[in-house]
Amino acid sequence: MSSPPRPGVRSVVLRSGVYADSVRLMQVSRDIGARDGVSAVLVAMATPLNLELAAGMGLAPEEPATPEQLLVAIAADDDAALAAAVAAVEAALAERQRSTASAQAVPARTIGAGLDALPADGPALAIVSVPGAYAVAEAADAIAAGQSVLVFSDGVPVEHEVALKRAAHDAGVLVMGPDCGTAIVSGVALGFANVVRPGPVGLVAASGTGAQQVSCLLDMAGVGVSHVLGVGGRDLSEAVGGLATLDALAALDADPATERVLLVSKPPAPSVAAAVSAAAAQLSVPVRSAALSAQTPDLTAAVEALLGDLGVAVPEWPSRSGADDGALPGAVLKGLYSGGTLADEAMLLAAPVLGDVRSNTPLRPDLDLGTDLAATGHVVVDFGDDALTVGRAHPMIDPTLRLEAIDRLAASGEPAVLLLDVVLGYGADADPAAALVPALTAARARTTLPVVVALVGTEADPQGWSRQADALAAAGAHVFASNAQATRHALGLLGARA
Amino acid sequence: MSLGQLLSAPPAVVAAGVDVFSASLRAQGAEVTDVDWRPPGFGDPADLAALVLDPRRATANRTAVERVLAAGSVLTDVRPAREVLRLADRTILHAGPPIDWADASGPLRGGLIGATLFEGWASTVEEAERLLAAGEIALDPCHHHSAVGPMAGITSPSMWMWCLEDPVQGGKAYCNLNEGLGKVLRMGAFNEEVLTRLGWMRDVLGPVLAQAVRSMAEPLDVKAVLAQMLQMGDEGHNRNRAGSLMALRELSPAVVGVDAPSSDVAAVLRFIGGNEHFFLNLGMPTAKLAMDAARDVPGSTMVTVMARNGTEFGIQTAGTGDRWFTGPAQTPVGLFLGDYGPDDANPDIGDSAIMETYGVGGFSMAAAPAIVRFVGGTVPDALATTERMYQLTLTENPAMAIPILGFRGSPTGIDVVSVARTGWLPQINTGMAGRVAGTGQVGAGLVQPPRECFEQALAALAQEARAA
Numbered sequence: 001m002s003s004p005p006r007p008g009v010r011s012v013v014l015r016s017g018v019y020a021d022s023v024r025l026m027q028v029s030r031d032i033g034a035r036d037g038v039s040a041v042l043v044a045m046a047t048p049l050n051l052e053l054a055a056g057m058g059l060a061p062e063e064p065a066t067p068e069q070l071l072v073a074i075a076a077d078d079d080a081a082l083a084a085a086v087a088a089v090e091a092a093l094a095e096r097q098r099s100t101a102s103a104q105a106v107p108a109r110t111i112g113a114g115l116d117a118l119p120a121d122g123p124a125l126a127i128v129s130v131p132g133a134y135a136v137a138e139a140a141d142a143i144a145a146g147q148s149v150l151v152f153s154d155g156v157p158v159e160h161e162v163a164l165k166r167a168a169h170d171a172g173v174l175v176m177g178p179d180c181g182t183a184i185v186s187g188v189a190l191g192f193a194n195v196v197r198p199g200p201v202g203l204v205a206a207s208g209t210g211a212q213q214v215s216c217l218l219d220m221a222g223v224g225v226s227h228v229l230g231v232g233g234r235d236l237s238e239a240v241g242g243l244a245t246l247d248a249l250a251a252l253d254a255d256p257a258t259e260r261v262l263l264v265s266k267p268p269a270p271s272v273a274a275a276v277s278a279a280a281a282q283l284s285v286p287v288r289s290a291a292l293s294a295q296t297p298d299l300t301a302a303v304e305a306l307l308g309d310l311g312v313a314v315p316e317w318p319s320r321s322g323a324d325d326g327a328l329p330g331a332v333l334k335g336l337y338s339g340g341t342l343a344d345e346a347m348l349l350a351a352p353v354l355g356d357v358r359s360n361t362p363l364r365p366d367l368d369l370g371t372d373l374a375a376t377g378h379v380v381v382d383f384g385d386d387a388l389t390v391g392r393a394h395p396m397i398d399p400t401l402r403l404e405a406i407d408r409l410a411a412s413g414e415p416a417v418l419l420l421d422v423v424l425g426y427g428a429d430a431d432p433a434a435a436l437v438p439a440l441t442a443a444r445a446r447t448t449l450p451v452v453v454a455l456v457g458t459e460a461d462p463q464g465w466s467r468q469a470d471a472l473a474a475a476g477a478h479v480f481a482s483n484a485q486a487t488r489h490a491l492g493l494l495g496a497r498a
Numbered sequence: 499m500s501l502g503q504l505l506s507a508p509p510a511v512v513a514a515g516v517d518v519f520s521a522s523l524r525a526q527g528a529e530v531t532d533v534d535w536r537p538p539g540f541g542d543p544a545d546l547a548a549l550v551l552d553p554r555r556a557t558a559n560r561t562a563v564e565r566v567l568a569a570g571s572v573l574t575d576v577r578p579a580r581e582v583l584r585l586a587d588r589t590i591l592h593a594g595p596p597i598d599w600a601d602a603s604g605p606l607r608g609g610l611i612g613a614t615l616f617e618g619w620a621s622t623v624e625e626a627e628r629l630l631a632a633g634e635i636a637l638d639p640c641h642h643h644s645a646v647g648p649m650a651g652i653t654s655p656s657m658w659m660w661c662l663e664d665p666v667q668g669g670k671a672y673c674n675l676n677e678g679l680g681k682v683l684r685m686g687a688f689n690e691e692v693l694t695r696l697g698w699m700r701d702v703l704g705p706v707l708a709q710a711v712r713s714m715a716e717p718l719d720v721k722a723v724l725a726q727m728l729q730m731g732d733e734g735h736n737r738n739r740a741g742s743l744m745a746l747r748e749l750s751p752a753v754v755g756v757d758a759p760s761s762d763v764a765a766v767l768r769f770i771g772g773n774e775h776f777f778l779n780l781g782m783p784t785a786k787l788a789m790d791a792a793r794d795v796p797g798s799t800m801v802t803v804m805a806r807n808g809t810e811f812g813i814q815t816a817g818t819g820d821r822w823f824t825g826p827a828q829t830p831v832g833l834f835l836g837d838y839g840p841d842d843a844n845p846d847i848g849d850s851a852i853m854e855t856y857g858v859g860g861f862s863m864a865a866a867p868a869i870v871r872f873v874g875g876t877v878p879d880a881l882a883t884t885e886r887m888y889q890l891t892l893t894e895n896p897a898m899a900i901p902i903l904g905f906r907g908s909p910t911g912i913d914v915v916s917v918a919r920t921g922w923l924p925q926i927n928t929g930m931a932g933r934v935a936g937t938g939q940v941g942a943g944l945v946q947p948p949r950e951c952f953e954q955a956l957a958a959l960a961q962e963a964r965a966a
Contacts, residue, residue: 023833023868023869023871024871026833026834026835026941027833027871030833030834033837040837041837042836042837044836049679049680050836052680053835053836053837054836056836057836057837105885106882106885106886106889107532107533107534108512108531108533108534108889109533109534109535109536109889109919109920109921109922110514110533110535110889110916110919110920111512111514111533112916113533113888113889113920114512114514114531114533115512117531118510118512118531119510122503122507122509122510123501123502123503123504123506123507123508123509123510124509124510124511124512125504125509125510125511125512126511126512126513126514127511127512127513127514127515127519128513128514128515129513129514129515129516129519130514130515130535131537133543133544133547134537134538134543134546136546136547136550136551137538137546137547137550137915137919138514138533138535140550140551142512144556146502147502147504148501148502148504152515152516152519153515157547160547160551163551164551167551167553172500172501172502173501173502173504174501174504185504185505185508185509186504186505186506186507186508186509187508188508188509188511188523188526188528189522189523189526190511190519190523191519226505227505251500251501251504251505252505254500254505255505257505258505426522426525426526427519427522462525
């Protein structure tokens with residue numbers, strides 16, 4: 001501790017009628033002691049304890065002191081430093097403290113804290129897009145707070161999903177997800193969703209792009225949606241057993257705004273599909289299934305059937321004609337998709353006509369492409385598959401991989417018809433045609449490459465369906481609002497008929 | 499299934515993770531709160547998952563924290579440790595988790611030496627050191643005896659103890675009498691002045707207080723005093739001015755009524771009035787009563803003890819009984835007396851972090867803006883500290899209201915899981931003892947526990963949750 005003061009000068013003064021609390025005085029002592037040329041400082045009320053400290057520092061006052069007096073004791077290297085230090089003490093004691101501005105708001109670090117800070121009235125929803133291993137804690141916060149949660153995160157262990165969905169069921173709330181990218185709740189579009197009109201149809205969706213296709217076609221037919229409740233791609237698997245689907249159906253059944261329900265999914269586990277059908281039959285709201293399968297391969301057909309239920313005429317689905325390249329009999333189908341369900345739909349429609357279609361998300365395990373995205377023959381690639389989105393954004397945001405694949409296809413010289421999806425709406429690329437048009441133009445300049453685009457969106461989307469469709473058609477692409485129609489058109493160009 | 503009105507009106511959204519969603523939600527005019535999420539500060543993700551999914555946890559934590567809130571605290575007696583703790587001869591209690599002489603830091607050694615001299619077990623410092631080093635004097639944590647002690651927490655058989663009871667749940671807790679500031683045993687000083695004062699406390703202060711407390715028609719409601727302190731600029735750990743004056747006011751009539759020489763009565767009142775930390779030794783057992791009421795609740799992840807022995811920081815949780823989870827004690831940051839500096843300070847020491855465990859002290863910093871200046875901070879810093887602590891804790895204690903926060907209750911019941919998830923460690927206000935035995939107090943400031951304590955507790959709680 002105390003080293004003896006360096007040789008120099010000192011000032012030890014007792015002042016009466018000055019009081020500052022001990023914390024303030026300790027601050028002053030510290031600040032003055034940090035000045036150049038000051039070797040020791042004690043500014044303190046002259047209590048016996050402080051006088052003892054001063055004596056230990058060689059700075060004891062010569063005259064008797066009382067505890068009501070302020071001791072200002074300073075040792076410095078020279079007179080100038082001493083005078084400056086004495087003046088600094090005076091200034092510090094006279095200084096008015098800064099005003100007490102209100103606290104910097106402390107941001108919530110967890111969903112629990114964030115929900116806690118909301119005003120008590122009105123519904124709330126949590127959105128979780130943290131890395132999958134940590135999503136369970138955030139989602140569990142929402143359930144504990146009695147709120148529903150949309151889990152966008154992927155990589156969430158299935159046992160977490162099951163536990164969360166059971167807890168949510170018990171708490172009377174819904175877990176949308178994990179890996180749920182699309183929902184519309186009371187008019188609020190969450191994640192990748194389109195600007196669609198409000199209306200009587202509730203969607204329960206185990207598939208994001210499937211829900212987007214269906215809700216956009218309904219909108220184009222003049223029919224709106226009440227809610228789109230995503231449940232996550234695994235919900236209809238054996239492991240999860242449709243826990244969220246059953247709760248979402250029950251919620252829509254109780255919702256006065258929902259008059260009909262459409263269930264959209266990739267192929268479900270048969271036992272789960274049966275359980276969901278049985279549950280749906282018990283509801284007062286009519287439920288129609290748009291679950292893709294080899295027998296029901298067509299989302300557009302499901303929408304048309306629903307329109308029939310509603311007594312609404314099926315419109316001519318919007319489309320744009322592209323360049324007339326003539327048919328390419330014997331060429332191969334190259335489907336380069338960003339939406340997994342749309343890719344599935346294309347394969348389900350193509351397979352009966354073309355035979356086996358290979359894919360990174362194949363209909364049968366033996367059709368797996370593995371990592372060879374440039375394989376020859378009929379191929380459909382889902383660029384949105386988790387394996388291709390590691391370390392990069394979803395292809396609906398970052399088109400790089402798909403643009404490279406288009407370039408590679410044109411360079412390969414393999415005669416082909418190119419089938420693409422372009423998904424519009426919130427969360428998607430602000431102008432997908434801007435990147436796609438130069439790539440298509442370059443590819444078509446190099447080789448004969450008919451292009452067919454399934455353009456999923458609405459006029460009201462930020463990107464505007466017509467604006468995008470016109471730009472793509474000007475580049476030679478045939479554009480369809482319906483993915484099923486787009487696929488059939490591509491099959492027609494291959495000389496095949498679906 | 500109504501989903502809590504989710505489908506009836508546009509929901510307010512709280513989002514954690516990538517903010518691309520929030521931007522498009524705002525573009526739609528939705529009300530969005532972005533969580534400042536970050537990966538947990540520590541802990542295996544699988545352990546965290548096991549705990550957040552443990553179906554017992556919510557109920558267990560509610561049970562634990564409700565016991566904390568329900569606990570009362572009244573002063574029932576003052577008695578020597580020998581009698582009330584049934585302390586065996588040649589036993590000294592100390593602060594924090596268990597430790598032996600070899601690992602003891604300077605101030606703890608100083609306190610042990612002082613107590614050994616004070617009890618007459620040795621007549622010289624060297625003899626005391628020899629006895630202690632040979633293990634001929636047993637050491638045990640205060641916490642193992644329903645007791646707490648500030649700083650070194652040195653409690654030997656002849657020392658008088660405040661005896662407090664929880665009239666609601668029946669618990670008992672004990673704490674020695676505060677010696678004042680400067681060269682004191684609890685800061686590791688053991689010179690003649692210290693031993694003389696301890697002798698006076700044994701011979702005069704203790705007996706007078708015992709008679710006074712026993713004569714009071716209504717026992718002193720210590721919890722009520724603690725609650726009032728927060729209304730008066732104290733936080734109950736580093737600032738006890740109002741509480742000490744209130745204790746003096748409550749005890750004075752009884753002290754004056756004691757059958758003792760008037761000079762002794764005057765000395766007792768002068769001693770109490772001259773020690774602005776006098777109340778700390780009443781506040782600590784009050785917090786101890788509340789936290790002990792929450793012991794042994796399987797599945798609860800709430801912290802019941804935070805305590806330091808000058809070498810290690812230890813915590814216990816409601817779900818893991820009396821098991822200690824320890825890590826190296828940190829050195830506080832703050833202001834120093836005289837020309838003491840950071841190199842003179844010993845690592846963190848004392849059971850007084852029981853105050854923060856209870857939700858006051860550093861957790862209620864907003865109630866005592868003066869305290870934040872110990873680290874050169876500002877009043878907004880004090881408010882922000884308390885705001886952060888709300889995110890670590892299970893509930894708010896309505897009995898401990900913080901005026902500047904609109905009388906919001908103090909943040910109470912530290913959840914190990916929340917500590918991991920936020921990455922924020924509990925904030926503790928503390929005194930600083932000199933590193934060298936015999937020095938005494940060198941300053942006061944702020945300190946945090948080492949994260950290792952919480953890391954170990956999290957792993958142990960997760961293991962227990964999986965086994966349950």
